Amino acid sequence: MIEFSQVSVTYPDATRPTLSTVDLLVEEGELCLVAGRTGAGKSTFLGAINGLVPHFTGGLLSGRVRVAGKDTAKHPPREFADVVGVVGQDPLAGFVTDTVEEELAYGMEQLAVPPEVMRKRVEETLDLLGIAELRNRPLRTLSGGQQQRVAIGAVLTAHPKVLVLDEPTSALDPTAAEDVLAAITRLVHDLGTTVVVAEHRLERVAQYADRLLHLPGDGSVRSGTPAEILATADVAPPIVELGRLAGWSPLPLSVRDARRRAGPLRDRLSEVVMRPNVAFGALDAPNATLGRSGPALEASSVQVRYGDVAAVRGVDLRLAQGEILALMGRNGSGKSSLLWAVQGSGPRSGGRVDVGGADPHALKPRQARALVGLVPQTPGDLLYLDSVDAECAQADHESGAAPGTARGLLDRLTPGIDGALHPGDLSEGQRLSLVLAVQLTATPPVLLLDEPTRGLDYQAKRQFAAVLAELAARGRAIVVATHDVEFVATVAHRVIVMAEGEIVADGPTKDVVVASPAFAPQVAKVLAPQAWLTVAEVAKALR
Numbered sequence: 027m028i029e030f031s032q033v034s035v036t037y038p039d040a041t042r043p044t045l046s047t048v049d050l051l052v053e054e055g056e057l058c059l060v061a062g063r064t065g066a067g068k069s070t071f072l073g074a075i076n077g078l079v080p081h082f083t084g085g086l087l088s089g090r091v092r093v094a095g096k097d098t099a100k101h102p103p104r105e106f107a108d109v110v111g112v113v114g115q116d117p118l119a120g121f122v123t124d125t126v127e128e129e130l131a132y133g134m135e136q137l138a139v140p141p142e143v144m145r146k147r148v149e150e151t152l153d154l155l156g157i158a159e160l161r162n163r164p165l166r167t168l169s170g171g172q173q174q175r176v177a178i179g180a181v182l183t184a185h186p187k188v189l190v191l192d193e194p195t196s197a198l199d200p201t202a203a204e205d206v207l208a209a210i211t212r213l214v215h216d217l218g219t220t221v222v223v224a225e226h227r228l229e230r231v232a233q234y235a236d237r238l239l240h241l242p243g244d245g246s247v248r249s250g251t252p253a254e255i256l257a258t259a260d261v262a263p264p265i266v267e268l269g270r271l272a273g274w275s276p277l278p279l280s281v282r283d284a285r286r287r288a289g290p291l292r293d294r295l296s297e298v299v300m301r302p303n304v305a306f307g308a309l310d311a312p313n314a315t316l317g318r319s320g321p322a323l324e325a326s327s328v329q330v331r332y333g334d335v336a337a338v339r340g341v342d343l344r345l346a347q348g349e350i351l352a353l354m355g356r357n358g359s360g361k362s363s364l365l366w367a368v369q370g371s372g373p374r375s376g377g378r379v380d381v382g383g384a385d386p387h388a389l390k391p392r393q394a395r396a397l398v399g400l401v402p403q404t405p406g407d408l409l410y411l412d413s414v415d416a417e418c419a420q421a422d423h424e425s426g427a428a429p430g431t432a433r434g435l436l437d438r439l440t441p442g443i444d445g446a447l448h449p450g451d452l453s454e455g456q457r458l459s460l461v462l463a464v465q466l467t468a469t470p471p472v473l474l475l476d477e478p479t480r481g482l483d484y485q486a487k488r489q490f491a492a493v494l495a496e497l498a499a500r501g502r503a504i505v506v507a508t509h510d511v512e513f514v515a516t517v518a519h520r521v522i523v524m525a526e527g528e529i530v531a532d533g534p535t536k537d538v539v540v541a542s543p544a545f546a547p548q549v550a551k552v553l554a555p556q557a558w559l560t561v562a563e564v565a566k567a568l569r
């Protein structure tokens with residue numbers, strides 16, 4: 027179905043090719059997972075399949091890519107519309123109509139699918155993705171995860187032979203991600219659809235994949251079964267890391283596999299736990315600053331309404347200096363709305379917010395930003411200069427930090443980015459790292475981050491968690507709205523779960539996530555009833 031022969035891709039001014047003499051065959055009905063570090067070339071690889079690379083991105087493609095027998099160099103991307111369905115990293119950028127229903131039907135209209143078939147498939151897809159009640163909504167009013175579901179639905183309705191998905195679950199809550207992946211697997215089985223999916227959260231996808239394509243970052247592509255490749259790859263889900271630590275062979279890919287083997291490990295760990303006064307995880311260690319001084323932020327009865335949608339219904343939120351709080355909850359539960367209302371630039375229909383004696387809502391935007399920083403879900407909007415170096419220099423200058431501060435942070439998160447590149451030419455994760463470096467340089471007393479781990483590999487997330495912990499240790503208060511349960515397990519002191527605009531759980535991370543089917547990290551599920559959250563914690567205990 028997909029054939030790469032001797033394919034190389036080199037972007038303008040790049041010192042070396044992003045893909046280098048790649049040879050590969052993907053059979054009909056295979057589900058291939060594409061994995062690799064941030065900037066390794068995953069999106070480039072996906073783009074080469076549908077001709078977006080090089081037709082739209084620039085750069086030079088040599089060698090030959092054939093999809094369903096057609097050479098992508100000889101046919102423009104639109105001629106593949108009936109064969110390849112693509113969901114990109116930014117759903118909003120890909121929408122062509124105004125409302126949910128129109129968007130679901132658009133692809134089929136282009137392919138002249140008969141109206142009665144169209145209606146049926148639209149209804150099926152609305153149900154499949156749990157978005158039936160959003161059918162008449164304008165796309166721009168949807169939450170991030172709702173948009174991502176519509177984007178996936180819009181390609182599914184056209185029943186393409188090949189489905190190309192770039193981080194399709196990055197904005198989805200854990201349950202929605204499982205549902206969407208189950209729906210995609212069903213297409214593979216029932217219709218023989220070929221699926222190529224790039225994803226950083228391997229814990230979500232590895233178990234569904236027939237084959238793993240690993241991009242080690244040198245331009246090559248390694249292909250094999252997920253267990254084979256993950257045994258040595260530079261990216262691996264927590265469960266595989268745990269398997270490597272415990273010496274399990276073959277490596278487990280699902281929680282179920284791992285639980286079967288975890289008995290002896292659980293026994294060893296329970297001996298360690300019996301010893302008194304041992305703290306294992308970063309989260310168990312006492313946080314010196316936490317609670318020592320007054321609260322960093324106090325909000326009471328916050329309400330947000332959009333017409334007749336009540337997005338936030340009377341939320342009280344108190345944040346201590348030095349605290350890292352994770353805000354979790356289903357797509358559309360009101361997390362982003364709460365963050366924007368607290369920061370002061372989003373709508374607020376009721377309630378009070380107090381940051382250091384001021385209400386950000388009443389301040390000029392610049393003053394509000396100095397009190398409360400917010401990294402939005404589409405962080406690219408915050409970048410406006412024409413190179414990475416210029417953005418970093420500007421960040422140092424504006425915040426009065428020593429020259430090189432922002433660049434230093436960027437290198438910690440994602441090393442080796444060429445400073446001369448235009449931010450628009452960065453990979454998704456590289457661009458997010460740049461935004462985070464710029465925002466973290468400013469260090470306002472309160473920092474709000476909306477889904478800040480899209481496009482970041484495991485190593486980048488560990489570094490990011492470490493940077494946040496350092497900021498917290500200096501008294502900053504941080505809120506992270508996220509669906510990334512593994513990231514929450516490494517970074518958050520406390521978790522709040524929202525549902526339908528209200529807080530439904532609030533407590534220390536372990537208490538909230540360990541027994542939760544949706545929010546427990548893989549390690550907690552494998553080692554339950556013991557309450558371990560991360561591989562690092564387990565490794566430390568065993569030492």
Ligand SMILES: Nc1ncnc2c1ncn2[C@@H]1O[C@H](COP(=O)(O)OP(=O)(O)OP(=O)(O)O)[C@@H](O)[C@H]1O
Pocket residue numbers: 037038040044062063064065066067068069070071083084447451452453454455456481482
């Ligand atoms: N249009 C472009 N012009 C120049 N360089 C580019 C362009 N697009 C991508 N690159 C560079 O090519 C490399 C690979 O980018 P790509 O987006 O394929 O990575 P990725 O593995 O998908 O990353 P992520 O995990 O962050 O999504 C990066 O170093 C990026 O800076």
Ligand SMILES: Nc1ncnc2c1ncn2[C@@H]1O[C@H](COP(=O)(O)OP(=O)(O)OP(=O)(O)O)[C@@H](O)[C@H]1O
Pocket residue numbers: 166167168169170171172197199332333335336337355356357358359360361362363364
């Ligand atoms: N401008 C708007 N007009 C109408 N409804 C809106 C608007 N913005 C958001 N909503 C609705 O408000 C609810 C809360 O949205 P919000 O973006 O706060 O959710 P979220 O918890 O951040 O979701 P996600 O996890 O998907 O990012 C959703 O049902 C959303 O569709």
